[in-house]
Amino acid sequence: MATEVMSIDVYIPRDSSALSLGAEAVAQAIASEARARKIDLNIIRNGSRGMYWLEPLVEVVTAYGRVAYGPVTVRDVPGLFDAGFHTGGTHKLGHGVTDDLQFLKSQQRVTFERVGITDPVSVADYVAHGGYQGLRQAFSMSQADIVQAVTDSGLRGRGGAAFPTGIKWKTVLDQQTPQKYVTCNADEGDSGTFADRMLMEGDPLTLVEGMTIAGLAVGATQGYIYLRCEYPHAQKILNEAIAAAYQARYLGADVMGSGRRFDLEVRLGAGAYICGEETSMLESLEGKRGEIRVRPPLPAIKGLFGLPTIVNNVITLASVPIILAKGATFYRDFGTGKSRGTLPIQLAGNIKRGGLVERAFGLTLKELLYDYGGGSASGRAIRTVQVGGPLGAYIPASQFDVQVDYEALSAIGALLGHGGIVVFDDTVDMARMARYAMEFCAIESCGKCTPCRIGSTRGVEVMDRILKGVDTDRNLQLLEELCETMLQGSLCGLGGMTPFPVTSALKHFPEDFRARARH
Numbered sequence: 001m002a003t004e005v006m007s008i009d010v011y012i013p014r015d016s017s018a019l020s021l022g023a024e025a026v027a028q029a030i031a032s033e034a035r036a037r038k039i040d041l042n043i044i045r046n047g048s049r050g051m052y053w054l055e056p057l058v059e060v061v062t063a064y065g066r067v068a069y070g071p072v073t074v075r076d077v078p079g080l081f082d083a084g085f086h087t088g089g090t091h092k093l094g095h096g097v098t099d100d101l102q103f104l105k106s107q108q109r110v111t112f113e114r115v116g117i118t119d120p121v122s123v124a125d126y127v128a129h130g131g132y133q134g135l136r137q138a139f140s141m142s143q144a145d146i147v148q149a150v151t152d153s154g155l156r157g158r159g160g161a162a163f164p165t166g167i168k169w170k171t172v173l174d175q176q177t178p179q180k181y182v183t184c185n186a187d188e189g190d191s192g193t194f195a196d197r198m199l200m201e202g203d204p205l206t207l208v209e210g211m212t213i214a215g216l217a218v219g220a221t222q223g224y225i226y227l228r229c230e231y232p233h234a235q236k237i238l239n240e241a242i243a244a245a246y247q248a249r250y251l252g253a254d255v256m257g258s259g260r261r262f263d264l265e266v267r268l269g270a271g272a273y274i275c276g277e278e279t280s281m282l283e284s285l286e287g288k289r290g291e292i293r294v295r296p297p298l299p300a301i302k303g304l305f306g307l308p309t310i311v312n313n314v315i316t317l318a319s320v321p322i323i324l325a326k327g328a329t330f331y332r333d334f335g336t337g338k339s340r341g342t343l344p345i346q347l348a349g350n351i352k353r354g355g356l357v358e359r360a361f362g363l364t365l366k367e368l369l370y371d372y373g374g375g376s377a378s379g380r381a382i383r384t385v386q387v388g389g390p391l392g393a394y395i396p397a398s399q400f401d402v403q404v405d406y407e408a409l410s411a412i413g414a415l416l417g418h419g420g421i422v423v424f425d426d427t428v429d430m431a432r433m434a435r436y437a438m439e440f441c442a443i444e445s446c447g448k449c450t451p452c453r454i455g456s457t458r459g460v461e462v463m464d465r466i467l468k469g470v471d472t473d474r475n476l477q478l479l480e481e482l483c484e485t486m487l488q489g490s491l492c493g494l495g496g497m498t499p500f501p502v503t504s505a506l507k508h509f510p511e512d513f514r515a516r517a518r519h
């Protein structure tokens, strides 16, 4: 009797970052080399594990777990086969069992538990790894109880404002209208952030499930994912995952045989930073120019097409399934103070080991930068980090002991935003970074209010004079007054928060601004 030869599972990411580093060509080279050597491989295109310095990371399933090789190039492929990588053989690119790598082992992957593990567009794989347990649980609960569970979990919006998600949902639930909407903010415009993209490309069904639970909770039957057009791979994967969910009846007229409807669509934004602000996002979703709406009314009361609407970030919505599946207390037990749960932190910029670290709130910046990040990529001292995107404050090295949570960062005049950390070494010119903040605001301003539209352009001019060492004292005073005007008078966070990077750079690195006058 012939013995059945089992094919070997090999995982190669289809995540954008891995693709940008050659993952597609590596996948093709591995497939053709396997054919030539008559080795039966089953190539699965997964998401990234979030260790970007090792991408493209190829993993092979062995009896003792998944074994990692990376960063793999097409040239490495024949040598990998010669070394028997497909059975976990030793090779200079080998890192041993992936789950034993310190970078991953010390994390608390809750929202990202399946990212990089499963086939992102397979409903069967998703369900086999605990998917749809949250929705199943939600169907056994009243709408008010679902909202209460989200409130009790302590989940706060991960898009930047950190507003309690349960309170937002309750406002939508309380509105008496026949139609409501669930919208997902996947605009992810902050510099150095990629958690939304990584999740959408690595485990999109978690987002689909989270949005379905949100719809069930507040009585909405239609959901939209507002995705930035610069994410074409995420768009493709999301659409494949949504089609698979419809096929398996996890979306549509009769979700999980409940008789309840939930439909979901991806809509593309045109790539303006301001379209990430929730009211501009709603304008854009309605097909209009992305411009701020004056609040009140809140989107929860009068949102998309004037109807009650949930607007939540990708990570917020993707955190909901596990809260329902494992209970509010499970989630709440992570974290510190009023910052409950876990946060996917993104390490970017001048960092040796850039990538995604999901941990409970409360670890320090220092741990992130050195234990996870391994210090700067250049090998020089880290001088500062900008946390929370282009509108976040610069934090100097003397404050790297700060805990990463909403309150601790706010206490030092910083903000956490979407959890992106951009690293700069000691060659950075902070006056140039301050100019950059003003320039960014001038380019991205929607133009609706004067302090932002005019102020940011004047800010660039003032910074140019400071950079040239012209009348430094007077121009520095003017800069501070301008920042105060933008802070107090802007209609939304873009103009209102642009002063944060500028004033933090001035406060912590005054020598970079004054040195110009001396020279």
Ligand SMILES: Cc1cc2nc3c(=O)[nH]c(=O)nc-3n(C[C@H](O)[C@H](O)[C@H](O)COP(=O)(O)O)c2cc1C
Pocket: 156, 157, 158, 159, 160, 161, 162, 163, 185, 186, 187, 188, 189, 190, 273, 274, 275, 276, 277, 278, 279, 311, 312, 313, 314, 316, 317, 492, 493, 494
């Ligand atoms: C200028 C500006 C840009 C923003 N960009 C984003 C974004 O790209 N993604 C996001 O989720 N939230 C962004 N926000 C925050 C949203 O306005 C809103 O608070 C968030 O989508 C609500 O979801 P959450 O409660 O789940 O965080 C931005 C806010 C401002 C002021």
Ligand code: SF4
Pocket: 274, 292, 444, 445, 446, 447, 448, 449, 450, 452, 453, 490, 491, 492, 493, 494, 495, 496
């Ligand atoms: S602060 Fe800027 S982006 Fe916001 S409404 Fe005013 S002009 Fe528009």
